[in-house]
Amino acid sequence: MTDRAQELLDRAHTLALTYPRSSGGSPPRGYRAFRRSLRVSADAADFDRAVEMLRTWEVHRGAGLTVVADGPARAGSHVVVGIGPRPFTLLAPCRVVEDVDDPTRNGFAYGTLPGHPERGEERFVVEKRPGEGVFFEITAFSRPATAPARLGGPLTRLVQDRVTTRYLHALRAAVSGS
Template identity: 45%
Template structure:
């Protein structure tokens, strides 16, 4: 049995209500995933029950033509925080969940993205390539965090 790994990463995106609005929209409409280098197959924005299939455009996942089907399980829509959680579906190389949350602090005006998740290898290929699979997961997470940063 593969042990699960829990992680949390955060990035400061910039400041302001307009950035919060833009970053939230980019997240909910899958643009963050696209900017991070993934092919996104979804019929609409992140809503509970929506399925999405993600495929890397580069790296080991692309070379192996891996697909990562997921289902949105929760959407967060508050004045100070927007985002969603999805879980891996059968066929995903990992099993687990990830939450993506854009927050706007009304006091400091700071906007941040937090990515939290828990996963374990779900396929023989992922277990055999465990070190590479973890490196790839970290690479994609870093790209998520960079994808919504304010552009100069």
């Protein structure tokens, strides 16, 4: 997996995104959109730790994905995530297309590159809410990019929903140390 992933990562900077960038906050026409969030800590002091776990791809690793990245998640960086056992690992190359970086909200959005089974964008944001704690929100819009993803229909959406749930719980576990 790592040789194939590394090859994709090495080419990623030359590839164009596989979807139209959205403006105004709404997804492009024909894309499925969703939003999920979870309180990962009741203590706002855990914000910095949560951001560190997110930016270093530990959330993705904690969700059970393999990760080959060219550095921390920052605008312009690239990552190839893998899901599934060898030799059937499905690789998904992405480019970080946006940073969110202010005192109470931090995270990034990445977009799909050729070779990803979906087309679209996913945003991961950690938010510190005074008196409420630390929340992790994931928003995304996507549609199938490959024949197997199209044929997978509801199964493809189920996998996406399960991975999203695993991201949310991975950050909560990482912040709590369990």
